[in-house]
Amino acid sequence: MPDLLLELFSEEIPARMQAKAADDLRRMVTDKLVAEGLVYEGAKAFATPRRLALTVHGIPARQPDLKTERRGPKVGAPDAAVQGFLKATGLKSLDEAKIQRDPKGDFYIGLIEKPGRDAIDVLAEILPVIIRTFPWPKSMRWGARSGKPGSLSWVRPLHAITATFGLETEEPDVVKFSVDGIESGQTTYGHRFMAPSAISVRRFEDYEAKLLAAKVVLDPERRKDAILTDAKQLAFAQGFELVEDQNLLDEVAGLVEWPVVLMGSFEQEFLATPGEVIRATIRNNQKCFVVSDPKSTDKTGKLANKFILVANIEATDGGKTIIAGNERVIRARLSDAKFFYETDLKTKLEDRLPKFEQIVFHEKLGTQAERIKRIERLAAEIAPLVGADVAKATRAAHLAKADLLTEVVGEFPEVQGLMGKYYALAQGEDASVAAACEEHYKPQGPADRVPTDPVSVAVALADKLDTLVGFWAIDEKPTGSKDPYALRRAALGVIRLIAENALRLSLMKVAASALAGLSMKSADGQKLPSDLLAFFADRLKVQLREQGARHDLVDAVFALGGQDDLLLIVRRVEALGKFLDSDDGKNLLAGTKRASNILSIEEKKDKRTFEGAPDAALYSLGEEKALAKAIGEVKAEASAAVAKEDFAAAISAMAKLRPPVDAFFDKVRVNDDDPKVRENRLKLLNEIRSATRAVADFSKIQD
């Protein structure tokens, strides 16, 4: 079966858009083919800075013929209806129609045969539509045609379209179409500088080979492999190691059609600047890799005074000029960075703080200075709860944001926190205080490390809770996909800080305290902490679901009310989850649910509840008595265990309920004829429900 080759040749496509564009092109073309009844065997798309390419192989040469029946008017219908039917079906006369009988009478049926079209014609129709409607994140108009309405929009000017279709064994045909004056053909171009001439291509195999000969590596994966291999090799040959960087590799591979990896160096003296700053400078501004020196003794992964650049050309001088040029720029950049760093060191962190009085954190939440004061106060309150020294936590909160005003962080926002740590150490702060300057931002996401130093933990919690309570107070909560202040991430951070450090604290109390620190008064200070607690419950569910745990158990625990100690909640959920995996657990859950169901039916019927202790005098059957006794024992045992926070013990106590519950349902008729006995039995059922509430509200557990 024939194959399609499509190439869209343009001016330089932004690196960050290439992968998705290739994928969109493949998806759009193949979806459309399938919709047209052309089921293909395989497809693959590629991107370079100057082209998107797609190969689809095994496309049938023709669409299948389509036969459809169309029901017409009744036999004997007025002529207008008959004429309309003939026109719609293309039949010459009623003789060509069948007659079909159904309960309403005899009807004409027209058989319409739509012969399949040649795939190449279908392609000529669908490709221009796909090009015109291509979903670039940002597109533009250009040239003389942009003066007229309806001109083509593309990511950058589109220059040529190659589209061929045919069998491997034959000379393929051009899929003929034109888009905004660009005619499809079979001519493309090689590397911009090394092989700029036109190339005539037939099909994917020779296309890829000819491009390679014209210094274009079509497949981005191949470019990445080549860059990585060469870069490692180059570093290794000099006794260094490449500092790998996947995002940078992806980007760099999107900036070159013919990667040439070269190594340059910079002055040793720049290494006095922190490695992260050197790396940020070289990476962000120059899109070059850094290398580390494994021989270096002072720190692991210390950088070497080398960098690796990826050029797009095999220069006639072997790359000497290119290396020299890059070295010049990197030298200038590093001397800026070094200057920034040294300038920063001249000012103590606390001396920067007054400037925060001028900087608004949020219109309704005051200045950064006010926010820092709130975090200090809250960190001091949290410190004893997490085992941190109050003075250190206060000091760390005082200094933690100061690096935002340094030159280095102004230039490279991604080293915020980290620079705070360096500057804190340089001015002789306590190691925990310095660490907290960096770590209070953590964890940044589900994969980020959770700090363990109590000082860091106190400041991290204070920072996140101040943010959460503040935005809650001004009603800027996340909605749907919108979470501009990253409040979900902050809440997850709080959960992980507490759970992974096994911290015991009442979220409601801390939230109320954070709220009290806000100068503005929230409309309902009462409701806020519980609203926020519900948000934490949601985040906890998401977190547990992602870990493969049962998030419905979170609901069952929160439904008990008054639960705001995240660590205990997590432990209850864990114990409950384990119990429900056992047979005892499953049966007890079933029994409890059965009791609940009966109760809710009868409660509805009688329009009353059956709270209160059952009357022992009304028990007539052994199973009743046994159940009542078991409930009494289990309640006592379970609540004692819960009081000791031993949820496993509470649960195993509860497991003892299973046999009497099973026996009760087996032998006892709840709806006894004697209304007093009935009421008493319903009260007993209610007792089962209340006994299990020592651990969770079983009715909230999904089956």
Add this chain to the structure above:
Amino acid sequence: MDASLPAHMRPERSFQGFILALQRFWAEQGCVILQPYDMEMGAGTFHPATTLRALGPKPWNAAYVQPSRRPKDGRYGENPNRMQHYYQFQVIMKPSPPNLQELYLKSLAAIGIDSAVHDIRFVEDDWESPTLGAWGLGWECWCDGMEVSQFTYFQQVAGFECAPVAGELTYGLERLAMYVQGVDRVYDLNFNGREGDAKVTYGDVFLQAEREYSKHNFEVADTAMLFEQFKMAEAACKKYLDAGWREGGNSKQHLMALPAYDQCIKASHVFNLLDARGVISVTERQSYILRVRELAKACGEAWIHTEAGGAA
């Protein structure tokens, strides 16, 4: 490069030779070679030959040097490459020709940058000017890792769609010349290409000015006067715009788009000076930018109702 040039005129030897080579190259591409606009502005884009001429249907090809004033970038002459006054070389071609990238690469060859030994790249950089209500897509052009030019296809200027689209090139002249001459400090650039006693450097021409203007921009510029000037320029711009409209038959015409736009340029520069003096707060800053943008938009509206702006 033209081999017949005397040594002191070669682009790799002299800053002025470098500018002349670019002018000559673009003159040969059919551009009118303009002289700098006689007002202070932050970038070559503000020149009416770009901002206003980018609007409307009429073809327009021009190139010129524009001194650019960025009061905040002053460093008292102590930074090797940051200045409050520097030169931009600006090319605008409307509609953008299909081979604009090739022309750009040839222009680099004309100033001594050979694409066989240099690594020249087009790296994504979308351009936006909030004060001009303008945006476009394009690249920063890199030569061996250094950004040497800005390449933009204007999509919108002064809030109006560009139809057709103009292509704009901006060369950072000092930076490019430093690279070609192989000097690390802008003040060491050879300005006139001569040697010995006859040599004039960029520092000879501009170092004193950098020191004086840095002091002026950061310490002394009369802010009370500048606040007043901003208001006056804003008011004058609106006044000239109002006075310029003429109803003629079915079509509206404008007769004073250019004088009005001068006041917009003025307001923008005054704002930059106030900003450098640090007397505009973060929140006020945004509102000043919006005020200038409103002027720019109104001037664009007036321009498209003038003859050069395409009104019949």
